[in-house]
Structures are given as structure tokens and as C-alpha cells.
Amino acid sequence: MKWIAGLIGLCLSINALAFSATLTHQYGTLTINKKPLKVVSVGQVDHDDILSFGVKPIAIRDWYGNQPYGVWPWAQPALGDAQPVLLDPRIIDYEAIAALKPDLIIGVSAALDEKEYQKLNAIAPTLAGPTDYEKWTIPWDVRHLMIGKALGFEDLATQHISSLQQKLQTVKDQHPEFKGKTAAVAFYYNKQPGAYASKDLRSQFLMSLGFIIPEEIDQIAGDAFYASFSEERLDILNNDIVVWLGSEEAIESASTAIFRQRMPFYKNHKEYFTGDLVGGAFSFFSYLSIQYLIEEMVPELAKVAAH
Structure with missing residues (x-):
């Protein structure tokens, strides 16, 4: 009977990995054919969105604030006891990222130029920012949905957005x-x-x-x-x-x-x-x-x- 339980577990793992997502970003199209397991966050704030889906990045590019692993208090419960590599905020450390052999690099909020994007994309499939927004002005819900879709959580991202928009409207009404x-x-x-x-x-x-x-x-x-x-x-x-x-x-x-x-x-x-x-x-x-x-x-x- 153990082999049956093992087979069921294997099937569940395969189902968890089996999905396909195609996203358009400022430098082209990204197609993902399996759920990423090793994710690197190079955007200044992208790790907040990644963590909100229960995914723990293997590396986070620090921004500012001297917070543990670059994660601020509102996101620390989602990080738990994970210990991601903390990347230099001043530069994109391509060597450190390549050494981690990621499945996916997320840089939606990184304001990547095309040269930076190409270097990252040569390491692993890379998600840059959307096409319709200026640097540093990407709305939170647009970023959240892009990252959720890339990680295989499009439905959850949609639920998050709807719930928070309703909460903001309630606060406004109050x-x-x-x-x-x-x-x-x-x-x-x-x-x-x-x-x-x-x-x-x-x-x-x-x-x-x-x-x-x-x-x-x-x-x-x-x-x-x-x-x-x-x-x-x-x-x-x-x-x-x-x-x-x-x-x-x-x-x-x-x-x-x-x-x-x-x-x-x-x-x-x-x-x-x-x-x-x-x-x-x-x-x-x-x-x-x-x-x-x-x-x-x-x-x-x-x-x-x-x-």
C-alpha cells in the first residue's frame, strides 16, 4: 500500500507543477510551463507579492531599512523561518543570481533597462515590468496580478485584489x-x-x-x-x-x-x-x-x- 501512497503523492506533485502561463512585459513575452520552485526577486518590492502567495524566494534584492532578509514586519510572518540570500541593493549581482540556478527571476518593480533584462533572462526566465506604465508608477494591483500569474496563483491574486479594493472602499466610506x-x-x-x-x-x-x-x-x-x-x-x-x-x-x-x-x-x-x-x-x-x-x-x- 505504501507504493500507492507514494504514487498519489507523486501525482499531486506533478499536478502542482503542471501549469502554463504566458505574460507580456516591456521586453517581450514570458511563457512558463511549470510552477516555479526556485524564485529570485530583484524588484525592490516584488518579494512582498511573492510572499503573499506562500512562495518563499531563494534570494531577495534588498531595498532599504536594514530589515531581516530585506523583509519588513508586515511580510515577516509570510517569510517564516526561511533564510533567502540577500542581494546587493545597489547593483544586480548576476553572478550570485546565476549561482542559485533559479527557475524564475521576478523584476516587475526593478525598472530594468533592456541590457539588465537580457543579462537576467540569459540566467533564467525573467519577468520585467508591464508595458503601459512609467518606472516606479506600476499600480499595486497590476504588479500583484502579474506576479501571481507567473507563480501559478492567478485566481488567488484576483481574490486578493478584489478583497483589498473592497476594504479600501469600506475605509473610504467610513x-x-x-x-x-x-x-x-x-x-x-x-x-x-x-x-x-x-x-x-x-x-x-x-x-x-x-x-x-x-x-x-x-x-x-x-x-x-x-x-x-x-x-x-x-x-x-x-x-x-x-x-x-x-x-x-x-x-x-x-x-x-x-x-x-x-x-x-x-x-x-x-x-x-x-x-x-x-x-x-x-x-x-x-x-x-x-x-x-x-x-x-x-x-x-x-x-x-x-x-
């Missing part, structure tokens, strides 16, 4: 005070303030809650996903709420107090500071991190809006 209010996602970088345009995923999260990103920010940004300006123009941030990417201490130390402290958004306590963890979830903007944002960020936005 907070009518957000509707029509202007908001800016602001930052300091290289001692210069700025704000993200409406095409940026962080701004789109606020828009999904009912907030409006001012047109002036988009006009200054032009074709970019963010706008930088001088401290003398901090009045651009005079909105119903300013969401600062980072801690209050970091913003205080980065800015010249005389400019920020004369602004209405400062005087009227219309600022929210994400801190490191919420800021990370905001920047990852994945299926997993958005749920973290709903729990941690939305209540704080409501407090600021109530002022």
Missing part, C-alpha cells in the same frame, strides 16, 4: 471627512523639500481614501513622479493635510524652521509624520503593506483631519 480635502505627500531629500505627484503610488493611496492632490504639484513635477522646490516655496504644501515621509525629528533637522513654522499647515497642526515603519509600508505599497497602512496610518490621518 471616513467621509477625507472627501475633497487637499493633501500632499511631502519629503526632504538632499536638503530640499518636495512632494509626490498624483501618479505616485503614495499619492494614489490618499486619493483612494478621498483626498485630492493639488494640480500645482503635478504641474511642477511635469513628467516626473515628484516635484522638488526651494524652502521659500513651502507654501505649495499649504493643504488640508501634509503627510511627511519620515519622522518629525528628521523633518525638523532637515528643514529651516523659520520657513516651515510660518506655514498654516504647521500652525494648524495639519501635519502627519509617517516615521520609518509606516513610511516603509507607504513606499512599498504592496498587497501586504497596504493592509498595514489601513491599520496604522488611516486612524492617524483621521486625527489630523479632525483638527
